[in-house]
Amino acid sequence: MSDGNGTPRRSLHAASSATSPVAAPVVLVELDFASGPFRAWTGLGPLNWAGKVFEGVGSIGAVGEVEETVELRAVRLTLALSPVPQEVVDIALAERSFRLRPARLWGALLDAEGAFVADPFPLWAGLMDTMEVTDGAEPRVALTCESRLVDLERAEVRRYTCGPDPRNWSSGRASFWAL
Numbered sequence: 001m002s003d004g005n006g007t008p009r010r011s012l013h014a015a016s017s018a019t020s021p022v023a024a025p026v027v028l029v030e031l032d033f034a035s036g037p038f039r040a041w042t043g044l045g046p047l048n049w050a051g052k053v054f055e056g057v058g059s060i061g062a063v064g065e066v067e068e069t070v071e072l073r074a075v076r077l078t079l080a081l082s083p084v085p086q087e088v089v090d091i092a093l094a095e096r097s098f099r100l101r102p103a104r105l106w107g108a109l110l111d112a113e114g115a116f117v118a119d120p121f122p123l124w125a126g127l128m129d130t131m132e133v134t135d136g137a138e139p140r141v142a143l144t145c146e147s148r149l150v151d152l153e154r155a156e157v158r159r160y161t162c163g164p165d166p167r168n169w170s171s172g173r174a175s176f177w178a179l
Helices: 012-019 086-094 148-153
Strands: 024-033 036-041 046-049 052-056 061-063 076-081 102-110 121-134 140-146
Touching: 024 046, 024 052, 024 061, 076 102, 076 121, 086 121, 086 140, 121 148
Parallel strands: 036 052
Antiparallel strands: 024 036, 024 102, 046 052, 061 076, 076 140, 102 121, 121 140
16 A cells, blocks of 8 residues: 555554554564475464465574664674474584575564564565584574675685686687787
């Protein structure tokens, strides 16, 4: 819904629910692991949205501070589950190719019946970086994610040698040999 100037407005239902004492803010998380997506939300039980089912993690899930900056720099976000069952620890230890795969978070409001007040909005998007698994009396899995701007901080490794470098060839052969 928008006004005559094209400015988006909340629906009357969304506006009234956002200010009511029973509107509950929630966070939805989607992690794109090679073995399959992991979808969770900060409530209990399954939650359906956009044809996807998010499993509730309740109080064992924690989302680090979502930092917003006006600077052009990478920000980190930590997602944690603690305490977790041993089978979750085993799955986390078996997951090998998660680095640099997408991680997305959405924010939403639920009404008293558990229905979305409005569509969830993008809260954060980035790439999975490192996973820390603590096994013991209180098992914990923590995943650190970075924004896509982390690529700007990585140095490009190039070797300057006397040999030709095919990456510099525009036509498939070295033009400087023709001198």
